[in-house]
Amino acid sequence: MPVHPYWQIKQINTIDGFRHVDRNGAFGGRGTGSFWISFNALVTWIAIHVKLILFLCAYSDDSFGPNDTLDVAFYPPYHKYMPSNQVKLLLLWDELGIPHKEKKQIFGNPLKIIGIIVDADLMTMTLPSDRLADLLQELAKFTKYDNHKSPSFTLKVWQRLAGWLNWSFNVFPLLRPCLNNVYPKISFHGPVSPEKKLYVNAAIRSDLLWASEHLKSATGVRVLRALHWSPELADVTIYCDACLDGMGFYYPQLDLGYYSPVPLDSPSQDIFYFEALCVISALQHATSRFDPSFPLRLVIFTDNANSVNIFSTLYSLPPFTPILKLACDILIKSEHQLRVLHVPGASNRVADAISRAQFVQALDLVPSMTISSFQPPHLPLGAVKK
Structure with a gap:
């Protein structure tokens, strides 16, 4: 995504002694996620309030939502029928000049959304077993005390764990308290190096072990129920x-x-x-x-x-x-x-x-x-x- 010249000067890459200006948001940079979220939030607002696309949701740069199986429309560039709300969104992207690829415009049931399998008929959200195993393995690194010595990790590794757990809360929302001691740990006033080392303390270890035990006994499936009732x-x-x-x-x-x-x-x-x-x-x-x-x-x-x-x-x-x-x-x-x-x-x-x-x-x-x-x-x- 193109960025303002004032931001471009922060993205100077040196290759073989020559300086190169990166005119787009650097992939993996600290600010890139905020760019995409802000931009997609604006596009989503237009889609909902101007194009009147019902029940549209967004997560970072992913857009998704429900649609009646029989409610379809023809999308000429792809030469096929697709859910009508999806076609409306693609037409908006075309109008705004947002590029997209056919292989990424998926629909059906069940459907993988942000790495989580959503089944609209069974009303379930499932965390794939391999992703659950990866998360448990990462938690084990933070909770394992070799020779009774508290492990330490860089700030960026802590932030990655927090983001990973936040993602899993879509399926395991009742595990949110496990990060309540982590947030103060990784919060600083003023600039701080992402390579700064931070130790795991007893309170955080207890919370992460608590989450890990629940994850080990979980099926990885969340049955959706009404969250708002009188x-x-x-x-x-x-x-x-x-x-x-x-x-x-x-x-x-x-x-x-x-x-x-x-x-x-x-x-x-x-x-x-x-x-x-x-x-x-x-x-x-x-x-x-x-x-x-x-x-x-x-x-x-x-x-x-x-x-x-x-x-x-x-x-x-x-x-x-x-x-x-x-x-x-x-x-x-x-x-x-x-x-x-x-x-x-x-x-x-x-x-x-x-x-x-x-x-x-x-x-x-x-x-x-x-x-x-x-x-x-x-x-x-x-x-x-x-």
């Missing part, structure tokens, strides 16, 4: 709250409330930590209470926006990674679907009263409720060191 469709609904002294959650459908003082040996005394600990306690309790052989839709309400964010994205600061890993362990094993949603404090009065051990006030709000105690999980602090 809270009214939940099988179980729980309200959570916490303060610096206690935690409480409440099943409105069952008139059951549960209380626990905050752990004295808690790895953090931050209120955010206790709010998140209350959510994972509620998830763990619900999983043990109901039939584990029947996957449930669980909704947990909390008035803490930070808790909503980390459980929705599975990304957090290192101290909260053990909480997210436990949540993912539960969801992987049970196949439950979890949504952690925000509720205004005024609508969370029952859980708030329970968390403060104000049981009389809680019973005034729900006279038929039974309040018991619960034991929160004991988790380590997920600290990180560079």
Whole structure:
């Protein structure tokens, strides 16, 4: 892709003593990926909003999407019928002068998209066994301690591993917490050499081993399910709250409330930590209470926006990674679907009263409720060191 002259001066190649200007984005260069992503994002916007191509998706420089099997159109340059949305996109590329090759314009079912086999009939995404084996082999390099010595790798190798794992999250989305300690490790203020050596610390090793164990036992197949569903469709609904002294959650459908003082040996005394600990306690309790052989839709309400964010994205600061890993362990094993949603404090009065051990006030709000105690999980602090 052609680049501005101001960028070209950063791409001077010396061959046999002569300087050569690379007028296009250097293949494999640090900025090349951003060029392609930005450009394809603009083309995708035009395709969706101007050419009205429905359900078009993009990943880096790859474009893909669904199409009715019977909805086809003739594309003259290739002398064949193709899915109509694909033809619309090819015509847009022709209009914009974007070159393309016929052998890369594939369609059908199943279809390999960004290296993942997608089956629209079975609603599955499959990571090929050889790619899964390669990923496990790479993880083994980072987690193997020869002679009890922590291994070190260059920054670019760390970045490659992070990109590789991010790609695998398309099939294994619940393994996202394994990178929560890696991101701070590879983040720097200001320029840094890609050859800089970084050691694997205990927290990162633990997270990568956790991901590796799940990958070893996985089939490599993800069955697609609806990710966005109304809270009214939940099988179980729980309200959570916490303060610096206690935690409480409440099943409105069952008139059951549960209380626990905050752990004295808690790895953090931050209120955010206790709010998140209350959510994972509620998830763990619900999983043990109901039939584990029947996957449930669980909704947990909390008035803490930070808790909503980390459980929705599975990304957090290192101290909260053990909480997210436990949540993912539960969801992987049970196949439950979890949504952690925000509720205004005024609508969370029952859980708030329970968390403060104000049981009389809680019973005034729900006279038929039974309040018991619960034991929160004991988790380590997920600290990180560079």
